[in-house]
Amino acid sequence: MKICQISDTHFGSESDFNRKLLYSLLDRINNSGFSLLIHSGDVTQSGRKDEYIEARRFFKKIKIPHIVIPGNHDARNGGLKLFEDHIGPVNGYKEIDDGIIIYVNSAIADSDEGRVGMVKFDLIKDILQKYTDAGLKVVLIHHHIIPIPMAGRERNVLSNAGDILDLLIKGDVDLVLSGHRHYPNVHKVENTLFVNAGTTSSVKTRYGDVNSYNVIEIGDREQSFTTVRVDGRKSERKYSRKRNRVFYDFGSKIFRVAHLSNTFISNDRSFLRKHFKNAIMTINRLEPDLIVHCGGIVREGITQDYELAVRLFSTVDGPILFTPAGRDLNYLGYHLFPKYMDSFDQKYKTEDVVFQGVSSSQYDSPVGIVGDTQRKALFKKLHESSEGIKAIFLHHNLIPIPHSREKGLLEDSGDLLREVVDAEIDLVLTGTSSHPYAAKVGKTVIVNANSTSSVYQRSVMGNSFNLIDIYEDALAVYEVNSLWGSRRLLGIWNRNG
Amino acid sequence: MLNGELPKMYDLDQPIRNFVSKRLIEIESYRTVQEAAKKMVEFNISSLAVVEEGSIIGFITDGDIKRKVVAEGLDPGISVEEIMIEELITEDIDITVQEALDTMTKKNIKHLLVTEGTDVVGIVTLTDLLDIKRHSLDTYISRE
Ligand SMILES: [Fe+2]
Numbered sequence: 001m002k003i004c005q006i007s008d009t010h011f012g013s014e015s016d017f018n019r020k021l022l023y024s025l026l027d028r029i030n031n032s033g034f035s036l037l038i039h040s041g042d043v044t045q046s047g048r049k050d051e052y053i054e055a056r057r058f059f060k061k062i063k064i065p066h067i068v069i070p071g072n073h074d075a076r077n078g079g080l081k082l083f084e085d086h087i088g089p090v091n092g093y094k095e096i097d098d099g100i101i102i103y104v105n106s107a108i109a110d111s112d113e114g115r116v117g118m119v120k121f122d123l124i125k126d127i128l129q130k131y132t133d134a135g136l137k138v139v140l141i142h143h144h145i146i147p148i149p150m151a152g153r154e155r156n157v158l159s160n161a162g163d164i165l166d167l168l169i170k171g172d173v174d175l176v177l178s179g180h181r182h183y184p185n186v187h188k189v190e191n192t193l194f195v196n197a198g199t200t201s202s203v204k205t206r207y208g209d210v211n212s213y214n215v216i217e218i219g220d221r222e223q224s225f226t227t228v229r230v231d232g233r234k235s236e237r238k239y240s241r242k243r244n245r246v247f248y249d250f251g252s253k254i255f256r257v258a259h260l261s262n263t264f265i266s267n268d269r270s271f272l273r274k275h276f277k278n279a280i281m282t283i284n285r286l287e288p289d290l291i292v293h294c295g296g297i298v299r300e301g302i303t304q305d306y307e308l309a310v311r312l313f314s315t316v317d318g319p320i321l322f323t324p325a326g327r328d329l330n331y332l333g334y335h336l337f338p339k340y341m342d343s344f345d346q347k348y349k350t351e352d353v354v355f356q357g358v359s360s361s362q363y364d365s366p367v368g369i370v371g372d373t374q375r376k377a378l379f380k381k382l383h384e385s386s387e388g389i390k391a392i393f394l395h396h397n398l399i400p401i402p403h404s405r406e407k408g409l410l411e412d413s414g415d416l417l418r419e420v421v422d423a424e425i426d427l428v429l430t431g432t433s434s435h436p437y438a439a440k441v442g443k444t445v446i447v448n449a450n451s452t453s454s455v456y457q458r459s460v461m462g463n464s465f466n467l468i469d470i471y472e473d474a475l476a477v478y479e480v481n482s483l484w485g486s487r488r489l490l491g492i493w494n495r496n497g
Numbered sequence: 498m499l500n501g502e503l504p505k506m507y508d509l510d511q512p513i514r515n516f517v518s519k520r521l522i523e524i525e526s527y528r529t530v531q532e533a534a535k536k537m538v539e540f541n542i543s544s545l546a547v548v549e550e551g552s553i554i555g556f557i558t559d560g561d562i563k564r565k566v567v568a569e570g571l572d573p574g575i576s577v578e579e580i581m582i583e584e585l586i587t588e589d590i591d592i593t594v595q596e597a598l599d600t601m602t603k604k605n606i607k608h609l610l611v612t613e614g615t616d617v618v619g620i621v622t623l624t625d626l627l628d629i630k631r632h633s634l635d636t637y638i639s640r641e
C-alpha cells in the first residue's frame with residue numbers, strides 16, 4: 001500500500017498559505033498510485049469559515065480516499081464545529097483493505113498544546129482491541145508523540161504522550177502519522193514507525209526548509225518513508241517490518257549496570273532509608289561493573305543532605321557515577337555537587353564501554369536542557385572513544401514516560417534523540433518522572449528509572465532501581481524492587497538488528 | 498461515587514497481545530537441564546522454548562525441572578530434550594485474556610506459547626495476565 005501524507009496546509013490568506021503550490025500537487029496526488037491520502041491537521045490557518053470553504057473545495061478535487069484530521073489551528077475561533085460541518089468527523093476509524101486507520105483530534109480550543117483525554121484514549125484502545133488482528137494498523141494524530149528535532153524551545157507534545165506511546169507500542173500499531181512541527185522526521189520505536197510530516201503549503205517552514213509531503217510505502221516485509229520536497233529533493237528511510245521477538249543467542253556477558261535515580265536522601269521522612277539500604281545491599285550482591293545515578297540524589301541541595309548522601313553511598317562496592325537533577329543544584333547545590341559528588345559531566349571508560357554523563361539540569365528549575373554546544377561536545381567525546389558499547393546518561397527524559405506528564409522531557413529532547421539514534425548509541429539512561437520504562441528507538445535502548453528510595457514514586461510495584469545486562473548480542477533490562485530485591489524483566493533487545 | 502459498580506481492575510476482553518512478552522528465550526535441545534536452569538535464573542524467567550535447527554520443538558518450565566529431575570533424583574546433566582514437553586500448547590496473539598485464562602485452567606498450565614500467523618512470537622504467563630499494572634495502561638490526565 002502506498003500512502004500520501006500531506007499536512008499543515010494552513011488554508012488562509014496569501015501571507016500564510018501558498019495556494020498555487022498546493023494546487024500544483026493535485027495531479028501528483030491523484031495520479032501516483034496512492035491508495036490513500038492523509039492530512040495530519042492544521043488544514044486552516046485560523047479555523048475560519050472562509051478557510052474551511054476553500055479547503056472543502058480542494059478536497060473535492062482529490063479523487064482517492066482520504067482522511068483529514070484537525071490540528072490546533074483548526075480549533076481556533078470555534079473552528080472544530082466548522083471542521084465537522086465542512087470537512088468531516090474529528091475522531092473515528094476507517095477500514096482499508098485488511099487494515100484499520102484510527103484518527104483522533106488532539107487539538108484543544110484556542111491552545112497550541114495537545115491532549116488525548118480519556119474518551120479518545122479509550123477510543124484508540126477499543127478500536128485496537130476490536131481490530132487486533134488487522135494486517136495494518138495506522139493511527140493519525142496531529143500532535144507528535146516522539147520529540148521532533150529542530151523544534152526550538154517549544155516541546156508541545158501531548159500532555160499524556162507517555163501513556164499513548166505505551167498503548168500504541170503494546171497494540172503493535174504499524175504506523176503513527178503526525179504533523180504540527182512543520183519538520184519532517186521519522187523514528188522507529190519498538191515495532192512502530194512514528195512519522196512526522198513537514199508543512200505542505202504553509203509559508204512557515206523551519207530552518208530554511210521548503211514545503212514537502214511524505215510518501216509511505218508499506219510492503220509485507222519492509223516499509224519505506226520518503227519526504228518529497230517541492231524543490232525536487234527526496235530523502236528516504238527504509239525499515240524492516242520483521243518483528244524480532246525470539247531469542248537464544250546472547251553471546252557472552254560484557255557489562256552489568258545498576259541504574260538508580262531520585263534517592264532524595266535527607267533526614268526527612270520522605271526519604272525511605274530502609275528502601276535505600278536494602279537497594280544498596282542488593283546492588284552489592286548483584287556485583288555490577290558500574291552504578292549510574294541519574295539525579296535526584298538529595299532532597300535539597302544543602303550541606304546536611306549531601307553529607308548524609310556521601311556517608312550512605314560509601315557502602316557501595318564498585319564505581320558509581322552521578323548526574324544532577326534540578327533539586328541537587330538548589331540552594332548551595334551548585335557548589336556542593338562538585339564538592340561532594342565530583343564533576344558535572346562524569347565519565348567511565350574501559351576498552352569495552354564508555355558511559356558519558358551530560359548535565360541537563362538548571363538551578364532551581366525542573367526544566368532540563370542540553371543545548372547545542374554541550375550536545376556537540378558530548379558527541380565529539382563519544383566519537384573519540386574506541387569502538388565498543390557507548391552509553392549516555394542524564395536526568396531528563398528523551399522519550400515520554402507512561403504514568404507521568406510530559407514535563408520530564410528534556411526541552412531539546414528532539415535534537416538529542418535524533419543525534420543519539422543516528423549515532424547508534426547503544427544505551428541511554430535517564431532518571432526523571434519516577435516510573436520505570438524501557439523502549440528501543442532505532443538501535444538505541446532508552447531506559448528510565450523509578451525513584452529508588454523516595455515516597456514520591458509512580459510504580460505500583462513500589463520503589464525500584466534498574467539492572468541492565470549487556471551481552472555481545474543482546475541487552476536485558478530488569479526492574480529490581482528496592483525493599484525486597486525481587487526482579488522483573490522489563491525487556492530484552494537484540495543489539496545487532 | 499462508584500454508582501454501585503466495582504472498579505474495573507481486570508479488563509478480560511482485551512487481546513493477550515497487550516500482555517504477551519514478545520521476548521521468548523530459547524535453548525537448544527542438546528543443552529543440559531542444568532544449563533536450562535541457569536538460563537532461567539539468569540533472566541529471572543520460568544520457562545524456555547526448546548529449539549532444534551532454529552525451530553521450536555518443545556517447551557520447558559521450572560516446574561518440569563523440579564518435578565521431573567530434582568524430585569526424581571535425576572542427574573541435571575541430562576539433556577533438556579529428555580524432559581521437555583513436546584505437545585506445544587499455543588494460542589493466537591489476538592484471543593482475549595479471558596480465553597487464555599480458560600485454556601490455562603482447562604489444561605492446568607501457567608504458560609502459553611503465542612503465535613501470530615504461523616510463527617511463535619512470544620509467551621504469556623498467568624502472572625502476566627493477572628498483572629494489574631498491565632491492565633491499567635493509562636494515567637488520569639483529563640476526561641476530554
Ligand atoms: Fe501547523
Ligand SMILES: [Fe+2]
Binds near residue numbers: 042071179
Ligand atoms: Fe499544529
